[in-house]
């Protein structure tokens with residue numbers, strides 16, 4: 001299947017770029033976070049509050065592992081790379097594109113991480129989260145797009161160029 005799955009840290013633009021990418025390619029767009037909310041009939045922050053981080057990951061794994069779609073750009077949540085079954089499935093149904101941004105640029109772009117609903121362990125910093133996740137994003141990526149120094153439009157162009 002020819003889906004395109006976007007992975008990467010929160011704030012790299014998976015959702016923002018994903019919807020425009022879908023439009024340009026004539027694809028459908030799906031945001032895993034919205035799919036989780038619809039299936040759970042709760043908002044992400046409520047799921048995290050009520051189920052805890054591990055409970056949220058289990059739900060994220062189940063929802064992403066059950067996506068059945070074609071010709072679709074899928075914007076995942078940044079924590080999907082902890083979900084092995086989901087990642088194996090997403091790799092089977094299309095290409096996985098990692099949107100990469102340096103820690104410094106990400107820190108400038110992101111506001112309060114907890115308010116954003118990022119899955120942080122007690123006291124974990126953005127730097128530690130970044131170092132924990134980058135190897136996972138790299139492991140699952142079929143394509144890596146470097147966003148450094150690029151605005152939204154240039155990031156979108158960079159994704160499009162690698163897909164054609």
Ligand SMILES: Nc1ncnc2c1ncn2[C@@H]1O[C@H](COP(=O)(O)OP(=O)(O)O)[C@@H](O)[C@H]1O
Nearest residue numbers: 009010011012013014015016017150151152155
């Ligand atoms: N070069 C860029 N690429 C993607 N997003 C950018 C860029 N520069 C600024 N932004 C902003 O960063 C934010 C990305 O948010 P979002 O799409 O929700 O990310 P994600 O879904 O990866 O968490 C948006 O507010 C977007 O306008």
Ligand SMILES: O=C(O)C1=C[C@@H](OP(=O)(O)O)[C@@H](O)[C@H](O)C1
Nearest residue numbers: 009010011077078079117118119
């Ligand atoms: O990286 C994370 O821990 C998370 C990122 C969020 O999605 P975005 O990556 O779209 O911000 C969302 O899935 C959830 O709140 C957890």
Ligand SMILES: [Mg+2]
Nearest residue numbers: 014015075076
């Ligand atoms: Mg998003």
